[in-house]
Amino acid sequence: MSTSAAAHPRFAEALAALGLHVPVRAFPDATRTAVQAAEAIGCDLGQIVKSLIFAADGVPVLVLMDGASRVDVGLVRTELGAAEVRRADADLVRETTGYAIGGVPPFGHRTRTTVLADRRLLDHETVWAAAGTPHTVFPVAPAELVRHAGATLADVRERAE
Incomplete structure (x- = not known):
């Protein structure tokens, strides 16, 4: 499917409010993990955007990370000036x-x-992010993604030892 109708209703509303017209692709099998999404789309793992919630001193923060990398919580802690950063639970x-x-x-x-x-x-011309469900994704230019998410660019990925 290639319309925003495939997206979660709240996300479809966000797209409309931002004036974004992006094709939302739906897959019969879940694209819950970065690996599953990259395989379904046929793109590099690094082109997948992971939207990860952490708690920084108890306050939720969203980290957008490429699918081939892991978040370094120490770097997030430093970037935010937080005493403690931990991965958020499902609730x-x-x-x-x-x-x-x-x-x-x-x-x-x-x-x-x-x-x-x-x-x-x-580093990529196009990245793919979830569209509100484990079965839907959409492509976007990374700079647009950063702008629409209201994100601050940071170096928060784990480095290979």
Whole structure:
């Protein structure tokens, strides 16, 4: 499917409010993980955007990370000036975003949060992010993604040892 009708209704509303006209692709099998999404789309793993919720000193924060990398919580802690950063549990993810893990889009959330986008996302011409369900994704230029998500660019990915 290639219309925003495939997207989660809240995310479709966010697209409309932003004036974004992007093709939303739906898949019969879940694209819940970055690997599943890259295989279904036929793109590089690094072109997948993971929308990950963390709690920084108890406050939810969204980190946008490429699918081939992992978030370094120490770098997130430093970037935010937080004492503690931990991965959010499923309840906090749903409470904060309105979406289930595996379908969290980069914007269109229930509540407004601080957003960090790893700079490595800009290495690609197009990236793919969840459209509100584990079965839907949409393509977008990374700079547009950062702008519409209200993200701050940061270096928050784990480095290979």
